[in-house]
Structures are given as structure tokens and as C-alpha cells.
Amino acid sequence: MAYLIRNARLITAADDATGDLLIEGEQIAAVGRNLPERIGPQLRPEILDADGLWAMPGGIDVHTHLELYSWDTVSADDFYTGQVAALFGGTTAHIDFANQARGQTLREALDAWHARAEGKAIIDYGFHVSITDPTDAVLHEMGQLPAWGVSSVKLFLAYKGVYQLSDGDFFRVCRRAAELGLLPIVHAETGDVIDILVREAIAAGHTEPIWHARTRPPECEAEATHRAIRLAEMAGAPIYIVHLTQREALQAVAHAQQRGTRAFAETCIQYLYWTIDDLARPDFEGAKFVCSPPFRTRDDSAALWRGLADGTLAVVATDHCPFNFATQKTLGRERFDKIPNGVPAIEDRLLLLFSDGVMQERLTPSQFVALTATNPAKLFGLYPRKGALAPGSDADVVLWDPTVRHVRSARTHHMNVDYNLWEGVEVQGKPVKVFSRGRLLVDGDDFRGEPGTGRYLYRGRSAAFAASSR
Template sequence: MPDILIKNGLLVTAEDSFEGDLLIADGVIARLGEAITRPGAHVIDAGGMIVMPGGVDAHTHLNLTVGKNKVCDGFYEGSAAAAFGGTTCVVEHPAFGPDGCGLLHQVRAYQKEAAGACVVDFGIHGVFQHVSEQILDDIETLMAHGVSSAKIYLTYAGRLTDEQILSVLARAKTAGVLAAFHAENHAIIDFLCRRFIAEGKHSPKYHALSRPPYCEAEAVYRIIALAEAVGDVPVYIVHLSTQAGLEIIESARDRGLPVVAEVCPQHLLLEDACYVTPDHKGLQYIMAPPARKAADRAALWQGLSRGSIDVVATDHCSFSFADKLAQGKDDFSRCPGGVPGVETRLALLFSEGVLPGRISLNRFVDVVSTAPARLMGLFPQKGNLAPGADADVVILDPNLEKTITPDILRQNADYSPFEGRRVRGWPVVTIVRGRVVVQQEALLVEKGWGQYIRRKRAVLHRPNQGGTHAK
């Protein structure tokens, strides 16, 4: 690969911003500074643009199959969409595997399928769907396979009991594996769904009503209590959606407990009025947890700004609107859940976060790149503009405006939950390990360019946001 010299950009990290040049050689960042020259290098003029470490999306379902339903991407189209959106590394959450399978079964299956398809780098989470002595022993093998995190569900068929969670957390603490949690109370969801269906309440708005804010808050509190019982074991709450859940997390962090949290653009930007969109389009927004109220959105933005929310990920899960309509038109509970978003994460957060002053430019880089790299055991290889780091670099044009429609996106999904939103600031160049993957709206690498990344132990890092969690 030729050397690449990026000239005249605003280089932005989680800690600093400065105008200068960036030199890439042999797939890594070689130098940052002013007036760098390199004969024979491919020069990219980034004048007026932001140069930042490539995005790390810690929560994707690019290749998910649930029953008869499969998302419409697969690893190739999903990773291409990620690249067009400025994400250079994803960490994929697998579906549940066959009954009784070992903890590495899904990791190996997904790694094999992704290896020949992804155009960006990738890691894979483990997933718990039952617990046995063998599964507990398998936790030790995750780290040996480069898997430093694994997911526990408090709802769905593969949910764990409190007793099982305690046993998993005790072993995860010893092994150095970060436990990630889907925090919703299954019994409440099941009870309310059955009630609504029995009452003939089948429309999408009852999806949100069947998963009320206290359903998440209870689960968040219980997870933290279980972790506190084990003692000094970190837990990661995925797709946080409520003010109530955030307040519980902030209280725990103020007591010194190692709790980290993730939020998704859909919970920062959407409200539950979306579920009454005409023409059955409310089905497009069926996801778990659902869109919430304006007060929840405001609280999540504040938590992101002050550092009590660590990461912005997507929970990208692109069941098509056609499938949602076919299965959920007459019953919200049958609609496949999930929304696409891997391609729009950086643009939305820049436009809706940085430009209005909700978060700083450095904080933006932290939550979309550096913090997820640390927590996923990818730093300093990923999420880092520094000599020796992988040359995963994104150039973002802060003045480029687009209106989101499926037609302007690379994604394979037939809709976007953000359709019609005018956004300013888009990635225009994406580089992965020193190779230009996307430029001038073209994909420039072959299928399978992405590599499996063996991840290390999570690094819990709290940014200094200059304040406490006081409201």
C-alpha cells in the first residue's frame, strides 16, 4: 500500500484538537505534525475538514437471524454501510446458538462468516443463553480467543436468572471479561403484552407501553445490585433509554461502582409519538427498548455530556420494513424488533450533538471512537490518532448537508428511522489500516478486507467533564 499523507486538516482526538498533517505508512499512523512531506505519498487535502480516529461501534447485529427472520444486511452490506458512515471497526453481538452449545460456538461461527465478508475490522462478543459448569469454565477461554466481553439478557428466551448472573459475574471477574447487559424486566413485558393482546390492543404504540421506563429501571438496579454483591466487577449497560435508568447508574457510579453505559442515536433523537406514524410506519420503530419521552431524551444528552454515559453505539439491527409490515401489521408483538443505524451514527451525533453545543467536538470523538475502543479492549490499536496505532482514520466534512433517505445511504435496509432529517456533517473518507475504503461515495476495497481483531481486557476510563452528577 502506498503511504498516505493527509494535509491541512483539523486533527481531533478525545483530548485535543489542532491543525496539521497526518502521515500513514505501512498500515499505521507514522507521524502527526505541521508541514509534513513524504515523496511518493498519496496526498489527501483535508482543508476545512475534521480528521479523527475511525468510529468504533460496540453494538451491532449485522448478521442476526432470529427464528425465520434475518436482517437484510449480512456482514458484507452491513460493514460497507458502517464504512460509509465513518465506522472502521464493529463489535458484533451474535444471536443465540443451538440449544446447549458452548460459549465459543457463536463466536467461532460468526468469525468464520465475517472473515470473508467484512470490509471493516471486527470483533465479536460472547453471548450467554444458559449456564452450566462447562459454560462457566468456558468464560476463561473467551479471553484466549480474543473475546473480552459477553452479553447477558434479562429478557427473551435465553435470559438468565439472578442466580445464574451471580455465578457468571463471579467467573467473569476472575477472567477479566466485561459483562454486557440487556436491561429489561421480562416478566413485566410478558404480563403487559398478554394484557394488551387480550384487550385487542394490537397497534405499534402498545409496543412502547408494554416496555415502560420502570421495566428498564428495575433491571438496571437489579444488575448493579447483583454486581455489587459479587464485588468490584464491572458491568456494561447496553442501549440505555430512560432518565430513571440513568439516575440509577449515576448513583452507583457516585458510590464508586464500576458501571458503564451505552446510548444509541434512536434514544437520543426519537420519541414515542413515532409509534402512531400513519400507514403502519410506526412498525418501523419497533425496537427494544422503545423510543421514550422528551424528558428521557434530554436526560440522556445531559448524561452523555457530563460523562455518566460512556459510549454511543447503534444496536444496528436491520429487519426490513417489508418484513415488519408482513408480520406485525395486525399484532405489534409479532413484529421483528430492531432498526438500522450503523451508517448514520457519526453524522447524526455530529449534527445533533456537536453543532447545537450539546457535546464538545472532543467528547464526540471520545464517545464514537476512543471510549468504545477502550471498553472493547481495542485501544490503543483502535480509536487513537497516535504514532503506532492502526491507521483507522475518518475525514468528516462539517459543512456537507444531506437529508436522510434510504436512497442516499449504502445500507441495504428499505427505510431509516431518521428519514427526512436534515443533517450537517458527513464522513467523506474512511481509511482502515492504511487503506482507503470509502472515498467520493465509492467502496474501494474487496469483500473481506476487514480483519478479526483479538480484543484485550476492557479499560474503564472516565473523561474529565468538569462536574459531578448533580442535577
């Protein structure tokens, strides 16, 4: 198929101008003003009048957990339902996490996650590999990751006894990653302290959801963020902090950037909205807001918005990891530490960030594209194949109506979960057509995707390695 999109407001991380976009097959063939209908000996394109619409690179969500078995249950979206929801929210690619279990090889972990996506995926996806058991053999095996299309490794300073690495192991893995051109990405909270606080809270009979946040104080994130950055510096590696939530952690990243360290950070859309008070909602409703790190304060959210605007934060992701309120969050009704950690957001990310970021003039349209598509593509080795509107790039394109108002609700969202964090919230702007590799998969309310047509993304080296010190 070929499509000629006429008179769209074409928005990229660098430019914002009205023009045409020609899609031929899976790629963008041309971008410009008054494009002829044919560039080469191709099919006559279907003409789409995009007057009043914005055309942007499809969103890339670099932090998702589809079909994740954890907390004695499984996250509610699999690679089919989660990707349908992603598409309706304007996201056309994502990177999930293949978690190494203790004793497992990295290849075994990766194979297990490939099996989950196989036959289900609609859009393109990649994997970070989480290294939880860095034996000498595993450090050696890391050398295979680039050939397997993996250019980032996830490391944990939290979840003691499960995923958490010692400082020494963290340092060893970062040093090996630097050698191989792999970007270390880190969950930064002080696991040892959290472990003690959780046990003490339970022993004292504190079982309600609010204690999830009270036992993971902001100091833990500030401390571990600073420590992760310093350990990576000593290892000669760049570093990417996932789901950053609060002021002091943000300052640690800013300070690192000022002294020339290649430190990058993402926040997730939900941290711009919710606070610790939401975990105190009555009738166990607070459990809907349990995720790690926990929600903080209004001041922290305001700091994150500033960090997005001033460039300290490079990416807005989701950490999408949905659990049904009625049947899964209730596993922790008797004690907060059994509540499955995670929230649904894969469909909401662009909608909320556009409405409250771009429409409220906190972010320019180009910043919006940079944060949701272009920076993720660059940092995770997908640029300019993804995250760009340029000839030769994959035709992952969103046609967006910036005027339409609609209300977020679990009754109408596409995520396979029984609640929406933004239930009843009105937003402005939504995708009206979503293309993935040239295929029109979302057309208004219609969905045209076929399971099994999404492709695994062999990712190249992160631009974090090219970034010069400032």
C-alpha cells in the first residue's frame, strides 16, 4: 500500500512545518511540500487530507512488562492486548524486559520472552535483558547480546533477594557493558533499607496500601540514583535511570550531566499526576496506585515537569504492568507487600502528555516528539529507523487530531485491565490514524492489526555512547 498524507503539520524532534508525507510499502518515501503522487514506479497512493491534523513519529515506549509472571500472578496484558492498547494510544513500538532468573543463561531468558511475543505481536518490539545473576559465565555471555539485537541491560539496586545486585556486581556488569557498548539501565532504590522497613511495618501490623509508599521513602531513590551514577562513572559506562520520580534523584542526574557524565533518565507518565495521598484512598482503592518507586508529592511532580522541559529528563515511558483491581491487586488485601506492583499506562502515555504537556504549553510539540519517540529511539539503538519522519525510516506514523476532547475510562480503553488511573479525566487530542511500518492499523475506532505481524527489533548501539560530555 501507499499513502500520501497531504497538508499535515509535520512534527519531529527538530522541525514543525506543514507539508506532505508519502508512505510506500513499509517506509516513508518522501517528506516535503506539494509532493507529486509518484516518486518512483510505485502504486498510486491513497490520498489522505490531513488539514488540521498533526503527523508525528509513532510513540516508542521503552519500558513495558507484557505477560510478566510475578507476584504469584501475571500482568494482565499480553503481547496482543497490550499492543492493541499501545496503538490506540499512538505508540507503535516498545521495548520489554527479558528477566534472567538465577541460574539461567541470558539466552534462556531471551528465548522465554521471544516465545511470549511470537504469534501475538502486531507492532515492532525489542527486549532489554535484566541481569540478576552476573556469574563469570554470564559476563562472558554478555558479549553475544549485540548480535542478538540487545543493546541495553537492566540492573536492579532494589528487590533484595530477588533481582538486586551488590555494588560490586553492579560495577562489574557496568564495566563489561562499557566494553561491549551496551547501555546499563537501572532501577535505583536502596533495596537493603526497603527490605528492613517493609519487615518492620508488617511486624507492627501496618498492612494498608499506603505503607507501600511509606516503606520506600524518597531518600532511597535519591541515594541509589546517586550511587548508580557514581558506580557507572567508575566503570566508564553511560547510565540510564528508569522511572525517576522525585526531586533529589533528578538533581543527582542534573549534577552528573553538569560534570560531563553520560547520565540519562526517564520518568513515567503516571509520576506526573499521582501522589502518595492516592495510596490512602479508602476501600483498598489505594492498591490501584501501588507501583515501584511509589508516587511522591505534588512538588516532585512539578519538578519532573520542569525536568522534561529543561532536558534533564530524556524520556517519558510507562513501566506498563497492569493488574486487575478485582482479582489481582486483592492478593495484597491482607498485607501491602503482597499487592502486585504495577499500573496500566501504555495507552494513556501520549494522550496525557499531549493534553497536559503540549496543550498546556509546558512542552513544545517538538519536545513532545523528542520525549516520546526520538530520544527513546536514539538511546536504545533504533534511530533513524524509528523515531523520525524521514525518507527511509519505517512508516510508523501517527496522524493526530489536536482538537478532539475525550474522557479516559476503563469502559472504553483497550488495555485488558479493569481500571484506568485517569478514570473520568478529560483530555484533548488523540490519534485518528496510526500506521506501523506502512500498515494502517488504527483508523478512527477501527482496529485492523493481525496478531503475529509485529517484528522483533534488532537494536544497534545506544547514542549514549556517542554523547559527548557537556
